[in-house]
Amino acid sequence: MAKEFSRTRRIGQQLQQELAQVIMRDIKDPRVGMVTVNSVEVSRDLSYAKVFVTFFEDDAELVEEKLAALTTAAPYIRTLVAGRMKLRVMPELRFVYDASLVEGMRMSNLVSQVINNDKAKQKLFGNDIVADSEAENDQTDESQEKA
Numbered sequence: 001m002a003k004e005f006s007r008t009r010r011i012g013q014q015l016q017q018e019l020a021q022v023i024m025r026d027i028k029d030p031r032v033g034m035v036t037v038n039s040v041e042v043s044r045d046l047s048y049a050k051v052f053v054t055f056f057e058d059d060a061e062l063v064e065e066k067l068a069a070l071t072t073a074a075p076y077i078r079t080l081v082a083g084r085m086k087l088r089v090m091p092e093l094r095f096v097y098d099a100s101l102v103e104g105m106r107m108s109n110l111v112s113q114v115i116n117n118d119k120a121k122q123k124l125f126g127n128d129i130v131a132d133s134e135a136e137n138d139q140t141d142e143s144q145e146k147a
Contacts, residue, residue: 012039020037035054038053052097053067054102
């Protein structure tokens with residue numbers, strides 16, 4: 001029976017925490033800026049780690065520049081993290097941009113905007129909209145009963 005958390009997942013979680021601290025405290029490159037380490041996927045043989053990062057930038061060119069800065073600093077980051085973790089083999093770090101967090105925030109803002117627009121329309125027109133929608137529902141119910 002497989003363990004609930006495999007060794008690679010546990011190492012990935014610890015690596016994520018250590019990477020976040022090292023990038024935040026020890027990396028002085030101004031090109032990197034604010035970085036969020038979303039997750040880390042470690043290969044089964046612990047030779048590679050895919051690090052998913054997010055930058056709160058909309059410009060694709062800036063994102064590429066920041067990702068290139070992290071890729072350049074990867075060997076240095078690897079040595080710093082290796083000193084903090086007790087591993088026989090320290091995985092090679094590969095940084096990948098993860099747009100899911102930024103996309104989720106964009107979707108949340110769109111939903112909030114639609115809700116606010118609906119509330120504004122309801123205040124502007126009062127209960128007329130509610131009465132009209134109830135009348136439409138009654139008409140569709142009657143037509144469904146006839147069928």
